[in-house]
Amino acid sequence: MDDPNEDTEWNDILRARGILPPKDEQSKDEIEDWFMETLKAKQEADQSLANKTLDELDELEDEEDDRIIAEYRRKRLEEMQASAAKEKYGDVMEISKPEFIKQVTEASQECMVVVHLYQDAIPVCKVMNQCLSELARQFKATKFVKIVADQCIPNYPDRNVPTLVIYDRGDIKANLVGAIQFGGMQMTTKSLRALLASYGALPPEATVDADKEKKKTIYRTSASAALSSDEEDDDDSDQGYY
Numbered sequence: 001m002d003d004p005n006e007d008t009e010w011n012d013i014l015r016a017r018g019i020l021p022p023k024d025e026q027s028k029d030e031i032e033d034w035f036m037e038t039l040k041a042k043q044e045a046d047q048s049l050a051n052k053t054l055d056e057l058d059e060l061e062d063e064e065d066d067r068i069i070a071e072y073r074r075k076r077l078e079e080m081q082a083s084a085a086k087e088k089y090g091d092v093m094e095i096s097k098p099e100f101i102k103q104v105t106e107a108s109q110e111c112m113v114v115v116h117l118y119q120d121a122i123p124v125c126k127v128m129n130q131c132l133s134e135l136a137r138q139f140k141a142t143k144f145v146k147i148v149a150d151q152c153i154p155n156y157p158d159r160n161v162p163t164l165v166i167y168d169r170g171d172i173k174a175n176l177v178g179a180i181q182f183g184g185m186q187m188t189t190k191s192l193r194a195l196l197a198s199y200g201a202l203p204p205e206a207t208v209d210a211d212k213e214k215k216k217t218i219y220r221t222s223a224s225a226a227l228s229s230d231e232e233d234d235d236d237s238d239q240g241y242y
Helices: 009-016 026-050 054-086 097-109 123-137 191-197 210-239
Strands: 092-094 113-118 145-147 163-169 171-177
Touching: 092 123, 097 113, 097 145, 097 163, 113 123, 123 145, 123 191
Parallel strands: 092 145, 113 145
Antiparallel strands: 113 163, 163 171
């Protein structure tokens, strides 16, 4: 059967005599209207920009840059405020056994807690306390506490101190017993930091990307060579005036 909407000479004759209804132009008209409206809007936008001076265009760009910078500042401020709220310790707190649950177990729901079980009479424990005090001042978001070992655990043997217990979210994450694994009397703040960082109690030390440093060196060398070449060219040019 022939399509009554098909563009043929015979269908045109039938439409002219009223035998066939007029073609449905609605969808075609809608598409054309939409196309014309879109084209007009684009032309108006282009015309608006075309009428602006370079300074006005720069101002528009500056406004967009300002918006992006303002958004970045807002996010950065929120991050700094959140970080500052966590960094509230800064020293090694002496605690007693009745305080343990509140100061350690419950506190570890909000931050990592490092507990030092020690004895004053054992020299390596004093070295440990010195190192922990330095780390506590550097990393205030981690809570450091100390407690006399046999007050925390009755009859705790001296050979087991210093002991570090790391708590996270109410549970023991690590139980580090004895001086040997800390380096004994040769223990350093740096080595202790690396050990605690391996358990997530402290952030790891920043490492230098060798590839990036190599690229920077290459860029500096290239820039210096280019500068030297330019200076030589200038010298040659100057000589031509004498």
